[in-house]
Amino acid sequence: MDQITPKTTKEFKIVGTRPLRPDGIDKVTGKAMYGADLYAPNMLYGCLLRINEPHAFIESIDTSNAEQLSGVKSIVTFKDFIKINPDNKNNQILENCIANEKVLYDGHAVAAVAAVDLSTAKKALKLVKIKYKKLPFVITIEDAMKIGAPVVAIGKKNENIPDGYSDNVIQYCSFGHGNLEEGFKAAHKVIKRTFKTPSVHQGYIEPHACLASMSNDGKADLWCCTQGHFNVRSICSSIFKMDNSQLKVTASEIGGGFGGKTTVFIEPIALALSQKSGHPVKMVMSREDVFKATGPTVSSLVDVEVGMKKTGKITAARAIIRYEGGAFPNETYELGAQSAFAAYDLDAVKTEAFNVLTNRPTQAAYRAPGAPQSIYAVESVIDELCQFFNQDPLYVRILNAAKKGTKSSYGPTFDDIGLKATLEAAKNHPHYTSPLKENQGRGISCGFWFNFGGNTCVSLNINFDGTVGVVEGNPDIGGSRSSISQMAAEELGISLDKVKTVIADTNSLGHNDVTDGSRVTFSVGLATIKAAKAAKKELCKRASKLWGIDEDAVIWKDGYAHPAGANAGNQEPLSLEDIAKVSSQTGGPIAGHYEVNADGAGVSFGVHLVDIETDMETGHSKIIRYTVFQDAGKAIHPSYVEGQMQGGSVQGIGWALNEEYIYSSDGKLQNPGFLDYRIPVASDLPMIDPVILEIPNPGHPYGVRGVGETSIVPPLAAINNAVSRATGIRFTELPLSPPRVLKAILNKQ
Amino acid sequence: MIFAKPNSEQEVVSLLKETQGITRILGGGTDVLVQMKSGVTDPDLIVDIKNIPGIREIKKVNGGYEIGAAVSGSEFNNYPGLKEFTPGIAEAFDLIGSSQIQGRCTLAGNICNASPAADTTPALSVSKCRVKIVGPNGLREDLVSNIPIGPGKNSLKKGEFIKSIIIPKRPLYSSDSYIRFTPRSEMDIAVVSAACFITLNQEKLIKELNISLGAVAPLVVNIKGINELVMNKNLNDNLISQISLICSSSCDPIDDKRGTIEFRSHVAGVLAKRSIILAHSRAGEKIEKIAR
């Protein structure tokens, strides 16, 4: 667990240490309350009826028999939402939760029941009569794009779509600069390949769960596991046409999300069931429902073409990306196109991307959404070119690496970035030169993620006893309460145990964007530091009152108010506690507040090194050694930064080796469970060795960059390159499951 | 649904016989509960057999072992001497599920569930293990390999249940092995599996060789004609390759979410080879150990 930090960075006392997380004891003793852990008096259980057809027209829904069943208190279909609010006709998020006119994917919900207990609710579902007509369907990108393909949704196609595609191709974008033709001409070798990646699921262990209570006067409380309760409020209040202030959403502890809990699936349903019945309604998804009806990531079909000189210099690069995100427009095709070549300083580059509809569950974000698929394709071709020229793959990446001043492939010019330092750290690491055995291969890949900022709002309250409460609005998904507390304590100059950070409900703080885009430590951290600065200003003012001197004559240093120089006097410095204790006499409680739409989230790069051993008789690949290098800007709590690097890597390993949505020829999902949707288990893996680099982000007072997402990007290509080198066969489709790898081995023999 | 936990074999038989509709035995429950949750089965009666005297016991009988129907994987593998006696069955039993499942899963359940991918059925088959069945007509015995008759179907009649599994006495220089292929190191269902039972004489010549393959056909494939090929021979690479080819061509697998026909057939041969080598070396070690 190395850490590489340039000597010039700011000195810290608390930031950069590894304190115990403040919510830890609750989480190791079973006290912490997750989505399904809340029960309310007089509560009902709600559940959804799902249709196991990929595409069907709903002719009628007859709920009369179900309504007769004793214990059933309310039944809801899409029509109820139209009654609530006619605007719901065009609400895609709602239509994903509960089907409108058509069933759009295997497992799409069509009706919901709330009853006194779960077994009654399930019995009632069986009594709901649905008449539907099966429709032709499309599952793969290739099929969906063809002229004449069954159309998932009519009228979604944008005007800029080139000719020759079906109406399932709805959006198109392109990025790039330079002269591609000349670039490819200057190359000694051009390699062009087509790559495929499957849909994979975020696989959080906690299924979606919520408890909703809506009263007749339209006021509502909602408890749910989400990455962003303010977003849940926005979505639900628009569905119910209610004022934001009337819907209080409280985020439970969250059992993993990785992007998959950035939208809603059951929350509006539970609210509607509650509204109709007058009872609180609890809903908990089954694991099968989670796989069938919540967001997997997009699947992809990507062409990559790269030209290289024999020196290793890249002369031109191009990618055509097609992302399928299920029955509604996916939000990641553009991000995939933008990130494809972000790691390279290129004179000629172009990426184009298509957004494609299919009869599959609607995609949701998954850690660096869109980037792993396109970068996998790019990094695989670069590696093949390195092999062709017998060039060191790290040398070639260093030679072509994006740096400060590089015009990125997606437009903006990079400020300080840590890619080169990260590549060099990998090159100098003992892993890179350690010997390999027979049937083993070493793969490397770069990874990239933009990182987000966004709307953020923090209150910092100084209590009369000198302790500090930080109020923030982003669910703590992996230790952020600790890093936020650390930044508050650091800025105020007080000890960490004096600070407690809580996550407010939607009525207790201004809007905060979703916990996504690796934004929390950056944005909430930034707002916390600024709120602490505001509080310090007020503390100085109070000290000036106590001392009877000018406000300007007081400065804050190391947790104390000091007179600013000899002219101000030689009063004894006052601690935060000293000032807080008497604050009711100097103007009342002291607080700092900061709100911002944060900008300046520095991009983050990572490099992964992996050794694989492939069993040439079965096609099975085993991870032998894995090292992750990543620029964190500044690691506030290094253990949790490492955790992000390790966790993302292992999700990427699963994606590369075994995870995939498998469809049968009748368009139904074959593996909606943890038995056959194979996420890595402990015995599949070695230790994942993290190396943190700290190249400060100029956009954050402490230099923080987001670290949550970059780590899932490189494993796909790193493993693909390692298996390709171990077997001597170039692979272009994930996962590298044993049947796929063995087939290639047998074909070669 | 009715839940019953009787204290005698006879009560179990009566309950099974007298209840209309679907009846299921609860030993470890690791299959039946999953099937109930997913709606695959909706039993009218569940009979928990764990209160029956002796049902959770392991006994040494006639130089072999009798394993009670409710003995779990971890109880089996922690029983002194059993792993040494039959490393193959122990391996197969141990490979079912996680540590949590090991606390519950049973041989009888694995056999009766009749999954083509069951781990213990091939391992029990190569050792010619039998089951003791109690039913309305009293006690009867049958070979394990006669119990599954199709995916999810077994040959037990109305009112019958398995009370124990007999692992018979084996010749001095015998051993067995079980190897399966799964994409992950744990938690998966076998994509292909191979079990081998081998008996050598003191000169290491083969006196008996049984191979069974799992997950490559609706039922376990007991490979025929191997004994004629290997009788009184030394194991060598040529012989292994021949057997491996026979195994590959004896498969009748399907393409599904876990593997392809091509993959299963090829890997069946690979695993057969590896299981023979392993069982052979174990039997060979016995010769050396006894010679010392």
Add this chain to the structure above:
Amino acid sequence: MKKLHVNVSVNNNDLEFLCNPEDTLLDVLRNDLNLTGTKEGCSTGDCGACSVILDKKLVCSCLVLAAEVDGSDIDTIEGMAEENKLHVLQEKFLEHAALQCGICTPGILIAAKSLLEKNQNPTEKEVRYWLAGNLCRCTGYDKIIRAVLDAAREMRKDYGPNYS
């Protein structure tokens, strides 16, 4: 439907409850006994989040019928710390940052405790295989494995070489 009456000892407390024949032990722990520290991740025995110890054996409580456990002893995460003193495993999980979201943590702690009661000096491989039935999607397992190995070391120190 007639409910069944069941007596159990949960975390050394004698309790009784009424259940439906098809209720699982997990259903009863969470919905009737108010012990929500045991989590439901899949209800098919594939994730281990619902791990409890039933008569000294590690099991998935989602694969146990509540009606079966009459007369049994059950240990859940709520009984792991004694009074206010955390179990060594709990301390080590915090120290090593072996949890991120924490939803798998109760099940993993229970499973690890049952391992260390059987094997006071497990190898990394033994820990990894023992915990293979406990899925964690956040950590990549690295820090979990380190925490368990460190706890084992600490417990051997505390209890002496004859601890088992």
